[in-house]
Amino acid sequence: MMKWGLIFQLQPHTPFLVLPNPKAVPHFRTIINTASSPRFSSSSSSSSSSSPPSSSSVHPTFTSSFRCAVLGAGFAGLSVAWHLLSQSPKELKLHVDIFDDVGIGGGASGVAGGLVHPYSPKVKLLWRGEECWTEFLNLLSVAEDAFNGLSHCQHNTNGLIVRRTGILRPAVNKKFFYVMNENALSYLAGCPIQTIDEIAARKLIPNLCTPLNTAYYMPEAVNVNPLNYLKALFQASENIVKRMSSIGYCGKKITLHKKLVTSICEVGDEYDAVIVCLGARVDMVAELSGVLPLRTCRGIVAHLQLHDSFSEEYCEYSPSILSDVWLAVQGPRSLYIGSTWEWGSRNFSSSVSYEEASSTLQQLLPKTSMIYPQISNWTVTGAQAGVRAMPPLTSQGSFPLLGCIDDLVKGGKSSYPSKYWLIGGLGARGLLYHGWLGKLTAQAVLSSSEALLPLELTSWKK
Numbered sequence: 001m002m003k004w005g006l007i008f009q010l011q012p013h014t015p016f017l018v019l020p021n022p023k024a025v026p027h028f029r030t031i032i033n034t035a036s037s038p039r040f041s042s043s044s045s046s047s048s049s050s051s052p053p054s055s056s057s058v059h060p061t062f063t064s065s066f067r068c069a070v071l072g073a074g075f076a077g078l079s080v081a082w083h084l085l086s087q088s089p090k091e092l093k094l095h096v097d098i099f100d101d102v103g104i105g106g107g108a109s110g111v112a113g114g115l116v117h118p119y120s121p122k123v124k125l126l127w128r129g130e131e132c133w134t135e136f137l138n139l140l141s142v143a144e145d146a147f148n149g150l151s152h153c154q155h156n157t158n159g160l161i162v163r164r165t166g167i168l169r170p171a172v173n174k175k176f177f178y179v180m181n182e183n184a185l186s187y188l189a190g191c192p193i194q195t196i197d198e199i200a201a202r203k204l205i206p207n208l209c210t211p212l213n214t215a216y217y218m219p220e221a222v223n224v225n226p227l228n229y230l231k232a233l234f235q236a237s238e239n240i241v242k243r244m245s246s247i248g249y250c251g252k253k254i255t256l257h258k259k260l261v262t263s264i265c266e267v268g269d270e271y272d273a274v275i276v277c278l279g280a281r282v283d284m285v286a287e288l289s290g291v292l293p294l295r296t297c298r299g300i301v302a303h304l305q306l307h308d309s310f311s312e313e314y315c316e317y318s319p320s321i322l323s324d325v326w327l328a329v330q331g332p333r334s335l336y337i338g339s340t341w342e343w344g345s346r347n348f349s350s351s352v353s354y355e356e357a358s359s360t361l362q363q364l365l366p367k368t369s370m371i372y373p374q375i376s377n378w379t380v381t382g383a384q385a386g387v388r389a390m391p392p393l394t395s396q397g398s399f400p401l402l403g404c405i406d407d408l409v410k411g412g413k414s415s416y417p418s419k420y421w422l423i424g425g426l427g428a429r430g431l432l433y434h435g436w437l438g439k440l441t442a443q444a445v446l447s448s449s450e451a452l453l454p455l456e457l458t459s460w461k462k
């Protein structure tokens, strides 16, 4: 068992600038886009209600009953499972079986930093950023409703599901400074960007350093606790089943099986559809080994707690920080920093050796300290790793991989139209993407129509 509790003293302790009323919402001095209005309208506020969407059309073959296997219980798998249950007609007898050898959040999803917003590192709105943001907020709201109903002791969930204090990105690179300022003007109404100077930034995060006297503040961006969120999302699916049953529709069912899948065909002929959501380990399944255009990238995150001898906590209202490293705040005395990028790694273990953790911290802490010197007061209590499945970079951008994979699952008996499906390559943005991708895939699977998916997401097959 490795020992933690290291205190990395990088800089002498500088006292916090304590604000008179830490709960007061600070007044921001906006230096660039004071009066700018959003360039993109957003339906996020209206659609972030947790009510399930109206039902999708169902292929004639499946009008009375449908059995679906979802492989993987990460963001992708649990999103598609929820959307299948919530979008299918009430009368449809629908059984969803989820298979995961580790359990909920066993892959990258369980160790993600949990930072969610719809922008690139240069604060440019991402491709389909509006749909992604809207669907993410919808699922978050669904999960929050379910989380509030959870018995936390029984389900072993501690703390929060989401911290809604925004995310702040200090500008650190002169090369991209002007382009970032320009990009920041074209924000989504549902997730605005305020360009602020160091004084305003320090009102948000006392002692923050902004090397170029500029930071981009996204007040609506959120920081999710990934494991609590995933457990709640699964609970939300179970709630649909219960709710349907209580009004007389007893045909819906969802079950989680703790089982390793080595071959997709092995899963069973009893399923009408099999949806592969195995993250970076998808390559280890017989039929898909060496077939998908994905690269792996392992990342390590470290957990830190504020040392007992320091009383100045991370302020309740202070946003999380994104820079060359990120700082995902869990509470006044608990945060994660990340992450490393080890391309091509085949190490899927979430455990991190003491030596590996030490070298990781040597990379992460100096960078963190440049932005947030107070990190020297925090004690490292642990580290864990996850592997991202990175999609290829095309001339149009980098898109996740979706679609029907009947052609790839040779030997799979496909007596049904479009039986095998993939959601993969969520890269470093699984939280942003998973709501929208799960919804699209559920619709495509139920209606057995790949044509419902945007071409950008299926073009990897050509």
Ligand SMILES: Cc1cc2nc3c(=O)[nH]c(=O)nc-3n(C[C@H](O)[C@H](O)[C@H](O)COP(=O)(O)OP(=O)(O)OC[C@H]3O[C@@H](n4cnc5c(N)ncnc54)[C@H](O)[C@@H]3O)c2cc1C
Residues within 6 Å of the ligand: 071, 072, 073, 074, 075, 076, 077, 099, 100, 101, 102, 103, 104, 105, 106, 107, 108, 109, 110, 111, 112, 113, 114, 115, 116, 259, 260, 261, 262, 277, 278, 279, 280, 281, 282, 284, 285, 297, 298, 299, 300, 301, 338, 339, 385, 386, 387, 388, 389, 423, 424, 425, 426, 427, 428, 429, 430, 431, 432
């Ligand atoms: C260090 C790190 C930090 C990150 N931070 C963020 C962040 O802040 N924000 C963000 O949006 N994204 C972040 N990401 C990216 C995000 O975590 C991924 O995009 C996302 O988790 C991918 O989800 P997934 O469901 O496709 O795969 P996974 O989460 O990997 O889920 C796959 C599931 O399948 C299971 N599985 C795999 N193979 C098998 C098998 N053969 N049999 C049975 N079960 C199997 C696994 O146990 C796992 O539960 C981060 C990633 C890493 C590594």
